Amino acid sequence: MSRTLQEEFDSVHQTFFPSWDKEKKWKIVDKAGPHRPHGCIDKKAQVVEVQCMSPGQSLRVCLIHEIAHAVSSLGHGKEWQDRVEKAARKAETIGETSMAEALREEVRVYTEPFGAATATAEMVYSRIKSERLCCPTHGFDQIVDSIRNDFGLTREEFLRQFKRSREVFESAKG
Numbered sequence: 001m002s003r004t005l006q007e008e009f010d011s012v013h014q015t016f017f018p019s020w021d022k023e024k025k026w027k028i029v030d031k032a033g034p035h036r037p038h039g040c041i042d043k044k045a046q047v048v049e050v051q052c053m054s055p056g057q058s059l060r061v062c063l064i065h066e067i068a069h070a071v072s073s074l075g076h077g078k079e080w081q082d083r084v085e086k087a088a089r090k091a092e093t094i095g096e097t098s099m100a101e102a103l104r105e106e107v108r109v110y111t112e113p114f115g116a117a118t119a120t121a122e123m124v125y126s127r128i129k130s131e132r133l134c135c136p137t138h139g140f141d142q143i144v145d146s147i148r149n150d151f152g153l154t155r156e157e158f159l160r161q162f163k164r165s166r167e168v169f170e171s172a173k174g
Contacts, residue, residue, distance in 0.1 A: 020067065
């Protein structure tokens with residue numbers, strides 16, 4: 001018998017983030033769409049949105065990825081990486097070694113390419129559009145912070161280097 005999205009969310013919450021959201025205010029929402037990544041969060045509305053996926057490890061990895069943002073930061077910087085690594089260690093302790101490997105791969109995806117790559121205008125503006133369409137309730141500052149953290153830039157450096165960021169953000173309204 002397959003689990004529902006809510007059951008997977010509850011299981012991940014209880015197993016990997018037991019001290020988070022004790023009042024159970026956060027909700028899980030299935031948000032499929034052409035411009036959506038696998039998932040995103042809205043801290044203000046306290047919603048985790050995920051693209052339609054079959055229950056199982058890939059959904060659980062996506063939920064851990066997104067809840068790690070809720071408990072740490074919107075970007076994929078050190079705080080988020082540390083929280084996902086903590087979940088990977090927990091997966092190992094409960095015998096889910098393939099889950100632990102998948103979680104570490106999630107971190108690697110965000111550390112190696114961005115750590116080695118220089119942010120280009122095309123890359124940054126594409127991310128702004130994608131994140132704006134994914135999570136329309138996220139403001140300009142939230143999206144900028146998420147992206148700049150991935151590239152290790154301060155807000156000032158980011159805005160100086162990517163002068164069209166606000167314009168791209170405004171034009172990407174869904």
